[in-house]
Amino acid sequence: MPDFPIRKIAVTIEEILHDGGPPAHIPRRRAAALAVVKNPFADRYVEELESAMEDLKPLGLMLSDRLIAALGGDAKAIDGYGKGAIVGSAGELEHGALWHVPGGYAMRERLGEAKAIVPSAKKLGAFGARLDVPIGHVNAAYVRSHFDAMEVGVPDGPRPDEIVFALVMTSGPRIHDRMGGLKASDIKAWDGLR
Template sequence: MTRSLIDIRRVLTQVEDIHHEFGPVPAQPLRRGAIAAVLANPYAGRYEPDILPLMDALQPVGIEMAQRLCSAMDVPPAAIQGYGKGAVIGAAGELEHGALWHVPGGYAMRELLGWKADAGTGAKGLGQPGNALAIVPSTKKVGAPGTALDIPLTHINAAYVRSHFDAMEVRVPGAPHADEIVLILAMSTGPRVHARVGGLKAADISQWDGQR
């Protein structure tokens, strides 16, 4: 599959440092970043039974976006502790078009952060600590230009690590047009800046199954 289905109009990157939330200032601020690509929706305005070609065409897009985001955050991949993804589909598209981002967006970040197809046990992603074992959380909706999307964030190795439950609001002014899609990746360097509600700690991950 060629990249002929891919027509990117804009790319927006945002990075923020959170120094405190009215509490003690941590030694290192929490850094969160997101990258959003605005591209033409080749299936806009009609029902297309076979939409999988776009999923394949988005694979290199996801890889490039993940790399650009990490670079924009000015941290090495090893510093990333949380991730998430999402999509806003223009009004002439359908929710399922955003679902095409699950594989290209998720695996692009996981591979950048060290996920391996055969780690330790022979099963995908199992048996080796620290290689983006957790599924990448996601959200999507159909929306008008300027629609904001709260991108969920969870720990890269264990979805039950409560301190890393977070969300980052992302919007691209003027996008998506009705015949466009906004594809988003987000990453963070740590837990919520004042996380203190208990639950599994990142230091206590023991199962290495992507959950605990």
């Protein structure tokens, strides 16, 4: 990734034992992997950006691999995901959109061709900005038990000419989910695409 040199990588893991109710039989785990990279498009308008997504594909795969390892190494145990980007102040929101393909498809590939769209958020942010990355079930958009968000960020970024790219993966539903809807055990082939 010569155009997007990495300054820093951070991996955060959470284990949620309860959320005010009874302790869960199996704790929910959430993890985020973030990369702080140089933004080659900072301080200038560039008409053609789409080809740069190809340059970011190795980063998406690397962060996906780190998340799977952080969550125990079993890709089959991961059932939620999301992605996001925080663009430094010298960039534009469209630079965060570069993460759609390399971030989303990397997770889908590593998790065995997950079917559901990968929820996404992006924003422009100053030094220390935080982002709530939306989370959904990997195989069906309507599994309410997996609707969630994880706040991510790094204390020393993004600098004005940087982008923080983030991936999030989870194992298990919200600890005390009880809002009904499609159950993960009832997903059919195309539920992820409705």
